[in-house]
Amino acid sequence: MNIERLSLDQLRVFVQVADSGSFLAAARKLSRAQSAVSYAIATLEEQLGVLLFDRSGYRPQLTSPGAALLADARQVLDHVDSLQVRASSYARGQELEVSLAVDVFFPTDCLVDLLQRFRQAFPAVTVRLEVEALGAVAERVIDGRSMLGILGTLPTTPPNLLRITLPSVQLVAVVAPDHPLARVKGRISEKLLQQQTQLVLSDRSELTARQDFSVHSRLTWRMSDLGTKHALLRAGMGWGNMPLHVVSSDLDNGRLVSISTIHHPPQGTELPIQCVYKPDHPAGPALSWWLDSLAALTALSPDNKPQHEIQVKDDK
Numbered sequence: 001m002n003i004e005r006l007s008l009d010q011l012r013v014f015v016q017v018a019d020s021g022s023f024l025a026a027a028r029k030l031s032r033a034q035s036a037v038s039y040a041i042a043t044l045e046e047q048l049g050v051l052l053f054d055r056s057g058y059r060p061q062l063t064s065p066g067a068a069l070l071a072d073a074r075q076v077l078d079h080v081d082s083l084q085v086r087a088s089s090y091a092r093g094q095e096l097e098v099s100l101a102v103d104v105f106f107p108t109d110c111l112v113d114l115l116q117r118f119r120q121a122f123p124a125v126t127v128r129l130e131v132e133a134l135g136a137v138a139e140r141v142i143d144g145r146s147m148l149g150i151l152g153t154l155p156t157t158p159p160n161l162l163r164i165t166l167p168s169v170q171l172v173a174v175v176a177p178d179h180p181l182a183r184v185k186g187r188i189s190e191k192l193l194q195q196q197t198q199l200v201l202s203d204r205s206e207l208t209a210r211q212d213f214s215v216h217s218r219l220t221w222r223m224s225d226l227g228t229k230h231a232l233l234r235a236g237m238g239w240g241n242m243p244l245h246v247v248s249s250d251l252d253n254g255r256l257v258s259i260s261t262i263h264h265p266p267q268g269t270e271l272p273i274q275c276v277y278k279p280d281h282p283a284g285p286a287l288s289w290w291l292d293s294l295a296a297l298t299a300l301s302p303d304n305k306p307q308h309e310i311q312v313k314d315d316k
Contacts, residue, residue: 008077013026013030013037014070017053017060021060023038023060095284096125097127098125098127098148099145099146100147101137101140101141102129102132103132104133105169105226106152106300114293117293130145130146133226142158142160150274152169152271152272152273153201153271157276161279162276164295165272167273167298169245170243171241171243171244171271172241172268174233174259175239176234176236177257179238188261194217196219197219197237198220199220199229200220200223201222226246234250275291
């Protein structure tokens with residue numbers, strides 16, 4: 001087998017003959033003479049050392065090796081086409097990759113909608129996405145690992161980052177229906193709240209390490225994953241703050257109930273959401289798309305549906 005002189009043109013002719021069903025049809029598609037197409041296939045077969053087409057019938061038929069190698073040829077051409085598109089985009093000043101750090105409280109539906117629209121606008125740009133909590137989002141932007149961050153659970157914005165204010169997320173304090181706090185009528189006292197285990201997101205960054213935000217119990221369980229916190233809340237393992245869009249169905253079906261304290265009004269609280277980025281980071285077309293799209297958001301849902309209404313218990 002001699003593949004040193006194997007060319008992309010030969011592979012394109014091979015794929016075109018297979019797709020067209022004949023050498024003549026492939027020649028027409030490629031605007032070449034039929035003899036040139038036949039020569040390209042014959043040369044490719046000689047270099048590969050296998051017969052790609054059975055020519056004994058009226059139309060050429062792929063042989064077993066030909067059918068297997070056709071998939072490889074398509075894959076090679078796809079990679080080359082992708083490389084050419086990305087290189088052309090980069091030559092025009094477009095980024096090859098956009099790296100994002102997103103807070104765990106940012107609604108997934110909204111994020112998916114943004115990513116789908118971004119892929120339509122920039123199909124050749126790779127996305128690297130990290131979902132973090134508290135200071136880890138800002139830390140990734142500050143040290144350059146992420147080009148853009150969406151902050152939520154971090155209550156303060158580092159002064160060395162530029163920011164865009166986004167619509168807020170509604171937070172609600174919840175417990176399982178069989179939890180002791182669920183049986184309290186009206187507003188829960190600070191003393192009683194401190195006696196119960198609070199489920200808290202932990203911080204994996206040095207930016208805000210050993211700092212507590214919205215922690216009101218003496219006993220806390222800490223975890224870095226919002227899904228784990230959600231599951232433990234439904235299991236009655238403690239109380240905690242959750243984004244309303246995550247627990248709205250649980251509140252509707254009774255798997256969780258909202259609680260009211262001096263820190264947590266029955267209707268929930270608004271969590272400010274911000275987009276942050278470094279002022280010295282050059283904004284190419286792809287990053288600019290994210291900045292503009294986030295700034296244009298009027299609600300953190302793809303269809304701008306109104307937020308879930310929390311049933312407020314009578315405090316009397």
